[in-house]
Amino acid sequence: MxxxxxxxxxxxxxxxxxxxxxxxxxxxxxxxxxxxxxxxxxxxxxxxxxxxxxxxxxYFKQKTTMTPSITFIILYSLMPAALMFIGGGLASIYQPGNQITSATQHFAAGVVFAAVAKELLPKIGAYHDSIALIIGFSLGVFGMLFLKWLASRLEDLEQQKKGLSWGLLTAVGIDLLVDGILIGVSFLAGEKGGILIAIALSIEIFFLGLSTTSTLGARQVSAPIRLLASFILALLIPIGAGLGASLLIHLPQTVTNVILSFGVAALLYLVTEELLIEAHEVRETPLITLCFFVGFLLILLLEGLAA
Structure with a gap:
């Protein structure tokens, strides 16, 4: 041996x-x-x-020192991609209750909010670049509003009630691609911030996989097709992360600040207009509300332990 x-x-x-x-x-x-x-x-x-x-x-030394950072980011993006596929597979045999889904969405929102506050905002504020902040933040807000409008239009144009919903799949695909890009961009603030965002988005993406596959099942789409759709959609996450990670290489500080500001706006939109809006669709209890603050506190405690 x-x-x-x-x-x-x-x-x-x-x-x-x-x-x-x-x-x-x-x-x-x-x-x-x-x-x-x-x-x-x-x-x-x-x-x-x-x-x-x-x-x-x-040349080869430059390539070998450059590649691991992007590879590292893409590997972390495989975590939410795997949970998207697992959620799609579990939807055929298990569907969590509305209360559990809402509590988990509150928790994920708290984690994302704390990660933005602790990891991304200090990086932006350290350079006092107001112009880059305004440009990036505005692009993030208007970009997410446009994507929401586009997704709703695609779903409204859907006529058939059975079979694959291309409007739904396109909207979910855009959402996952943007989530992947946000994971890659979050690593601009450092490894720890990127990892926290990847973990928080993994929770959100898991339930997105559950709901998407359940919707396809209600439209009488066969189980193999549902799994294939979940797999293809999951691939968009590492693709988006690769696009976001490519922004890490040889960028001026001003451009980096614009990208970070864009990421902050997009993540705040994700928390306030997606996670919490969906979480409030069910009857809210104090315990469910508490999950948001538990997620926020967890990040603060992890920050203290790391220090």
Whole structure:
């Protein structure tokens, strides 16, 4: 058992070091070729080989240091994507009560609100860039209002009462894509803020998967088609996160502030106009209301423990 384990570990080391080893090998191979061609190689050729070696090495190092951050963000976006698919699968056998759904939505709203207050707002306020704040925040508000109008229009245009509801699927797809982008953008405020937003949105997306699949079931859509629709919709989350994460690379601070302001406005809209509006559709009890403050307090406690 020892030899296969050693071989496995060696293969992992070699795989992770190939981007660094490969350019070095290319450079040395080039220099060796020159030495084989001439007994006294030309100085310019040797310097060209050396420059080639360092240039390729630098390029690969840049790629290897750049990729893990985006990969890390996309991996965290797989959590809400998985919960979207799981929620879609569970809808066929289990449907949580309205009280449980409302309490969970209150809790998720509290987590998102606290994460915005503790992680995103301090980053924006640290630079005192009023113009970037106004532009980004305005784009976030009007962008979310436009998406809400578009989603309602798509659902209103739906005529048939049975089969796939393309208006519903399109509206949910847009919502999930925006959620993925918000996860990616939230990492602009730091790893901790992005993780908190990803966890909070995972709760919301889980119930979105439940409700979407239940609606399709009521329209007599078969179970395999419902699962396929949930899977395709779930893929939009890491796609959106990848788009949001791509904004992390080599941006001026002013543009970063605009994007963060956009994310703050969009997340506040998510809390006030989606999560809490839907949560208040059922009869509210003090215990359900308390869940919002429990979610908010949890983030404050985690912040204290981290400090």
């Amino acid at each position: 020892g030899t296969p384990l050693i071989a496995f570990r060696l293969s992992i080391v070699l795989f992770t070091r190939i981007p660094i080893i490969a350019p070095q090998g290319l450079g040395f191979a080039f220099a060796f070729y020159i030495n084989r061609q001439k007994e006294k190689p030309d100085f310019i050729l040797l310097e060209s080989a050396r420059m080639f070696h360092y240039a390729v090495n630098y």
